[in-house]
Amino acid sequence: MSKVQQQENSSVSQQDAEYMFVAERVSKSFPGVQALNKVSLKIRPGMVHALMGENGAGKSTMMKIVAGIYIPNEGQLYFKGQPIVLKSPRDALGKGIAMIHQELNLLAYMTVAENIWIGREPRNMLGLIDHGQLFAQTHALLSKLGIDIDPEVELGSLSIANRQMVEIAKAVSFNSDLLIMDEPTSAITEKEVEHLFRIIAQLKAEGKAIIYITHKMDEVFQIADDISIFRDGHHIVTKTASEFDHNSLITAMVGRELSQVFPKEDVPIGDIALSVKNLGLKGVFNDVSFDVHYGEILGVAGLMGSGRTEVMESLFGINPAKEGEIRFDGRQLKIKSPADAIRSGMALLTEDRKKTGLFLSLSVGENMQIASLPDHCNMGFVKQSEVDELCHQMVGKLKVKTPGLDEIIENLSGGNQQKVLIARWLLNHPKVLILDEPTRGVDVGAKAEIHKLITQLAKQGVAIIMISSELPEVLGMSDRVMVMHEGKVGGILSRAEATQERILALASGM
Amino acid sequence: MNQTTTVASLPATKKRKFKLPQEFSILLVLIGIALIFEVLGWVKRDQSFLYNPQGLLIMILQVSEIGLIAVGVTMIIIAGGIDLASGSVVALSAMVASSFAQVVGYDRAIFPSLGGLPVIIPVLMGLLIGAITGFINGAVIVKMRVPAFIVTLGMMVSARGLARYYTGGQPVSMFTDDYLWIGSGSNPVIIFLAVALFFHIVLRYTRFGKSIYAIGGNVQAARVSGINVGKNLIAVYTIAGVLSGLAGVVVSARAQTGQSGMGMGYELDAIAAAVIGGTSLAGGVGRITGTVIGALILGVISSGFTFLGIDSYLQEIVKGLIIVIAVVADQFRKKRAS
Numbered sequence: 149m150s151k152v153q154q155q156e157n158s159s160v161s162q163q164d165a166e167y168m169f170v171a172e173r174v175s176k177s178f179p180g181v182q183a184l185n186k187v188s189l190k191i192r193p194g195m196v197h198a199l200m201g202e203n204g205a206g207k208s209t210m211m212k213i214v215a216g217i218y219i220p221n222e223g224q225l226y227f228k229g230q231p232i233v234l235k236s237p238r239d240a241l242g243k244g245i246a247m248i249h250q251e252l253n254l255l256a257y258m259t260v261a262e263n264i265w266i267g268r269e270p271r272n273m274l275g276l277i278d279h280g281q282l283f284a285q286t287h288a289l290l291s292k293l294g295i296d297i298d299p300e301v302e303l304g305s306l307s308i309a310n311r312q313m314v315e316i317a318k319a320v321s322f323n324s325d326l327l328i329m330d331e332p333t334s335a336i337t338e339k340e341v342e343h344l345f346r347i348i349a350q351l352k353a354e355g356k357a358i359i360y361i362t363h364k365m366d367e368v369f370q371i372a373d374d375i376s377i378f379r380d381g382h383h384i385v386t387k388t389a390s391e392f393d394h395n396s397l398i399t400a401m402v403g404r405e406l407s408q409v410f411p412k413e414d415v416p417i418g419d420i421a422l423s424v425k426n427l428g429l430k431g432v433f434n435d436v437s438f439d440v441h442y443g444e445i446l447g448v449a450g451l452m453g454s455g456r457t458e459v460m461e462s463l464f465g466i467n468p469a470k471e472g473e474i475r476f477d478g479r480q481l482k483i484k485s486p487a488d489a490i491r492s493g494m495a496l497l498t499e500d501r502k503k504t505g506l507f508l509s510l511s512v513g514e515n516m517q518i519a520s521l522p523d524h525c526n527m528g529f530v531k532q533s534e535v536d537e538l539c540h541q542m543v544g545k546l547k548v549k550t551p552g553l554d555e556i557i558e559n560l561s562g563g564n565q566q567k568v569l570i571a572r573w574l575l576n577h578p579k580v581l582i583l584d585e586p587t588r589g590v591d592v593g594a595k596a597e598i599h600k601l602i603t604q605l606a607k608q609g610v611a612i613i614m615i616s617s618e619l620p621e622v623l624g625m626s627d628r629v630m631v632m633h634e635g636k637v638g639g640i641l642s643r644a645e646a647t648q649e650r651i652l653a654l655a656s657g658m
Numbered sequence: 659m660n661q662t663t664t665v666a667s668l669p670a671t672k673k674r675k676f677k678l679p680q681e682f683s684i685l686l687v688l689i690g691i692a693l694i695f696e697v698l699g700w701v702k703r704d705q706s707f708l709y710n711p712q713g714l715l716i717m718i719l720q721v722s723e724i725g726l727i728a729v730g731v732t733m734i735i736i737a738g739g740i741d742l743a744s745g746s747v748v749a750l751s752a753m754v755a756s757s758f759a760q761v762v763g764y765d766r767a768i769f770p771s772l773g774g775l776p777v778i779i780p781v782l783m784g785l786l787i788g789a790i791t792g793f794i795n796g797a798v799i800v801k802m803r804v805p806a807f808i809v810t811l812g813m814m815v816s817a818r819g820l821a822r823y824y825t826g827g828q829p830v831s832m833f834t835d836d837y838l839w840i841g842s843g844s845n846p847v848i849i850f851l852a853v854a855l856f857f858h859i860v861l862r863y864t865r866f867g868k869s870i871y872a873i874g875g876n877v878q879a880a881r882v883s884g885i886n887v888g889k890n891l892i893a894v895y896t897i898a899g900v901l902s903g904l905a906g907v908v909v910s911a912r913a914q915t916g917q918s919g920m921g922m923g924y925e926l927d928a929i930a931a932a933v934i935g936g937t938s939l940a941g942g943v944g945r946i947t948g949t950v951i952g953a954l955i956l957g958v959i960s961s962g963f964t965f966l967g968i969d970s971y972l973q974e975i976v977k978g979l980i981i982v983i984a985v986v987a988d989q990f991r992k993k994r995a996s
């Protein structure tokens with residue numbers, strides 16, 4: 149180990165066959181942004197190499213270069229000791245480099261099998277696609293990986309977690325020697341994470357190299373052999389995982405120490421803001437009852453598919469519930485659309501930011517202000533300088549890394565897109581704020597900032613409902629925790645009662 | 659270090675201020691094409707293409723008619739839809755408006771007893787016809803969830819049929835002077851520019867405009883952001899219908915006759931103008947200024963060919979090519995920019 153380490157730090161010019169992959173002084177710039185600045189990286193075979201760093205540090209950009217999606221402005225790549233030039237993802241796949249993207253890229257209306265083998269389908273003698281063989285080999289692949297999904301179902305019918313598993317299976321199916329995973333666990337629960345880690349162990353044993361991007365500290369220490377830190381487009385350091393501890397890792401990433409992770413403060417709990425009674429939607433959830441008070445943070449835990457997202461979407465009028473009643477400030481409320489919900493003072497940060505959150509073709513500013521335009525209009529005309537000013541403040545407050553408000557949001561890094569969506573709802577000054585996975589894909593530093601913001605909002609009397617798959621987040625931030633299980637409320641725990649064990653027990657129906 | 663991460667924006671923001679408007683490249687294409695015709699004009703006819711007030715006015719008048727429709731279709735495409743019915747709606751509204759615009763005492767008038775009505779009546783009838791067809795398009799698309807392509811295709815066929823049925827295929831003429839005034843001189847151009855400016859402002863500075871971009875960009879996210887998608891879509895289709903209706907009035911006034919074959923193929927020219935001008939058929943992207951330039955490009959091409967005396971079949975071939983080339987060039991520019 150330490151011998152390798154020494155070489156890491158010494159001159160990078162000598163190409164060592166010992167490495168699966170080497171990048172030398174790679175730079176990449178976009179209009180107005182230097183995303184990567186002379187970054188060098190060495191990846192060992194049979195190892196998991198974690199890439200960490202703040203949102204917008206350049207991790208995804210670097211990996212897109214390795215996967216042939218972006219062409220670097222300068223620098224040289226070596227694969228198995230040979231210099232390589234990648235002109236397209238196809239090139240990279242052909243050489244044995246596959247990537248699982250941060251944003252899911254699958255085709256909703258095709259089957260799982262078609263999604264995995266698209267462009268490489270087995271053919272019969274007539275040159276037509278051999279569906280029997282296609283399903284058989286998908287079945288073989290999925291069972292080798294222990295993934296229990298029917299190859300013949302349409303992808304769109306699967307949960308996000310299962311779609312992510314399909315994406316993983318697809319990457320493995322190329323039989324690549326270098327596998328890049330960009331935040332593969334941001335959309336899946338503990339159960340699938342464990343599963344993914346078993347797959348990774350299997351791949352490691354086969355001598356494959358894995359580059360793994362994540363913002364989750366516990367994961368890194370669980371699976372990484374080497375850790376590289378990026379900051380602001382620069383490669384800061386590479387060390388073996390054992391040379392880092394929690395604090396030194398954070399310090400290396402954000403360039404300062406981070407004191408308090410969950411800045412939860414006790415604030416006086418006010419009256420009941422929202423009261424939900426016997427809410428039901430056939431086949432999705434039923435008999436859901438809970439209250440949330442002003443100034444309270446109600447955490448919502450549960451496995452993927454337990455109905456927690458669906459309950460909140462229904463409350464918000466996306467899929468209005470058929471049974472039960474909703475009371476807001478004691479008055480019964482009929483919410484038929486999100487517009488109704490927003491008008492009555494609610495806001496919902498949705499779980500799937502690409503599907504129900506982002507307007508990819510619009511600018512950062514437009515994305516941020518879209519929900520609060522009614523408050524900043526005069527006879528239908530938008531008071532542009534007024535909203536822009538508020539957006540600028542949000543960019544500063546949430547430290548959104550963007551060249552400006554008029555940058556197209558598609559060009560922002562994943563974590564920064566998430567921050568823009570949070571800002572969208574904060575600008576709306578809701579009385580009840582529902583957050584579904586608020587810190588998904590957000591870096592440690594920004595996460596602490598967002599937690600601080602949530603705490604502040606609670607202090608100002610906002611009622612907050614926060615769904616999270618990260619138990620530490622739920623435990624750290626909530627006044628009470630509601631645990632969902634199979635479309636029902638498994639139980640509601642006070643802050644004192646809530647422990648990891650009890651939540652997990654309720655979540656799995658025990 | 660941390661400082662630089664968050665404030666890294668400042669120099670970049672400044673640089674952005676000097677960015678050329680998106681329409682710049684397409685404007686260059688327009689100028690380029692015009693210059694080519696200028697050169698060819700001198701070579702082939704020893705005459706200037708550009709310094710030719712009469713020819714240019716005719717071209718701009720034609721552009722105005724397509725342009726009126728194109729403004730509406732641009733908004734529809736930005737909202738993620740499409741409108742194939744506009745050409746037929748032009749015909750229908752031209753027929754209906756014409757029938758109310760006839761002079762007193764014309765014995766072969768459609769409504770002999772209604773001769774010499776104030777000009778506002780035929781105009782409003784034309785706009786109303788447009789509004790109704792547009793509203794029907796929007797309502798069916800939204801309420802019955804039928805794809806816009808299908809609904810407007812159906813409307814395209816039906817409206818054309820209705821235009822013929824209205825007078826049994828007979829043209830309508832003998833208009834009042836007030837009605838003819840609408841189509842006289844450069845009035846159509848003024849109407850077009852006023853409409854384009856108005857909707858340019860609507861798209862850029864109003865909540866309605868921003869909602870349209872949001873709906874075209876991501877319907878589901880638009881709904882979750884509190885936008886009433888159905889209402890806005892119906893409004894967009896209705897507005898586009900009104901503009902087609904207006905085009906019908908202008909076309910018939912300028913031609914001094916209403917005919918059921920009017921506006922044939924206008925829907926495709928209007929869509930082409932929008933797309934050449936940078937409107938994305940995927941929705942969420944587009945500007946009226948681009949569309950105006952796109953319509954001008956189409957106009958310059960066809961009047962340029964006529965000027966050079968080139969065979970009209972050949973004109974169509976080249977027009978098709980140029981539409982595709984313009985879009986490809988735009989894609990290329992976008993790719994290079996990133």
Ligand SMILES: Nc1ncnc2c1ncn2[C@@H]1O[C@H](COP(=O)(O)OP(=O)(O)OP(=O)(O)O)[C@@H](O)[C@H]1O
Pocket residue numbers: 178179181182183201202203204205206207208209210250549550558559560561562563564589591996
């Ligand atoms: N296509 C693009 N056009 C313009 N700028 C881009 C583009 N892609 C990335 N960037 C910019 O490059 C920088 C690095 O982005 P990148 O996606 O690599 O960050 P990241 O480290 O993966 O962040 P995250 O943790 O949020 O995913 C960001 O400032 C981003 O805005």
Ligand SMILES: [Mg+2]
Pocket residue numbers: 207208209250330561562563
């Ligand atoms: Mg990323």
